[in-house]
Amino acid sequence: MTSSxxxxxxxxxxxxxxxxxxxxxxxxxxxxxxxxxALFQGxxxxxxxxxxxxxxxxxxxxxxxxxxxxxDISGLDISxxxxxxxxxxxxxKALTIDLTNANALLPKAADAAFVVGGLHxxxxxxxxxxxxxxxxxxxxxxxxxxxxxxxxxxxxxRTFWYKRDHWFHEQEEAPLVHDNLAxxxxxxxxxxRVTYLGGPAYFLILNSLILRLPLAAKKFVAxxxxxxxxxxxxxxxxxxxxxxxxxxxxxxxx
Numbered sequence: 001m002t003s004s005x006x007x008x009x010x011x012x013x014x015x016x017x018x019x020x021x022x023x024x025x026x027x028x029x030x031x032x033x034x035x036x037x038a039l040f041q042g043x044x045x046x047x048x049x050x051x052x053x054x055x056x057x058x059x060x061x062x063x064x065x066x067x068x069x070x071x072d073i074s075g076l077d078i079s080x081x082x083x084x085x086x087x088x089x090x091x092x093k094a095l096t097i098d099l100t101n102a103n104a105l106l107p108k109a110a111d112a113a114f115v116v117g118g119l120h121x122x123x124x125x126x127x128x129x130x131x132x133x134x135x136x137x138x139x140x141x142x143x144x145x146x147x148x149x150x151x152x153x154x155x156x157x158r159t160f161w162y163k164r165d166h167w168f169h170e171q172e173e174a175p176l177v178h179d180n181l182a183x184x185x186x187x188x189x190x191x192x193r194v195t196y197l198g199g200p201a202y203f204l205i206l207n208s209l210i211l212r213l214p215l216a217a218k219k220f221v222a223x224x225x226x227x228x229x230x231x232x233x234x235x236x237x238x239x240x241x242x243x244x245x246x247x248x249x250x251x252x253x254x
Contacts, residue, residue, distance in 0.1 A: 021209035023059040026218040030205045038195045038245040039144050046070040048111035051136060054118025057085035102128040106135050113137050114144035123174045126184045134188030139252040143189055150175035152242045178244045189248040196241035199232030201225035
């Protein structure tokens with residue numbers, strides 16, 4: 001299914017620049033150090049059917065296959081250009097699907113689905129999105145997610161930035177409060193674990209595109225920024241952190 005909300009066109013336009021910053025060597029080091037360990041903690045995905053939602057060109061899929069070589073993984077994305085790139089990069093199938101469309105034609109239910117920064121692009125219709133996610137994950141399966149945290153104490157500043165920066169599709173994306181999202185999805189999923197993360201390296205290394213940090217500068221900034229993140233991530237609560245990583249279990253009988 002194609003999107004009627006303009007996000008597909010938006011991400012087709014920014015795909016090349018997005019990948020240069022979010023999946024360069026330093027950004028991948030950040031992901032391996034902070035994101036993937038929490039995202040896949042306790043998961044046994046070898047031999048399982050897995051979907052990457054909002055899959056982009058497949059960098060996260062390649063990382064999952066490094067961790068779980070026999071996973072049967074496919075991608076889903078709203079952008080046809082991303083799906084084409086995904087298939088070329090990973091050799092796996094990708095489907096163009098708008099998760100906010102309650103009438104979307106979906107593939108069979110998987111053992112697990114994961115999404116890295118995709119659900120906050122579905123804020124126009126989270127109810128339909130959760131309906132579709134409930135269809136995409138079998139009972140007892142897992143939904144794994146990484147999303148921007150709206151409970152972050154600087155979220156108002158981030159929202160102000162969203163409205164003025166051309167890298168964002170402000171009308172159709174917004175940070176999420178984990179517990180509010182879980183309430184929308186409670187018919188289908190039960191949260192099992194949520195982790196809040198993100199300090200200087202989150203902004204300078206992972207989100208270098210938004211801060212306009214030159215790619216060449218990242219390797220010099222990364223060691224200090226990561227050291228600071230290691231300490232900052234020890235803080236309690238959700239308010240200090242711009243990101244959450246959650247694991248949910250698909251309910252039975254819904």
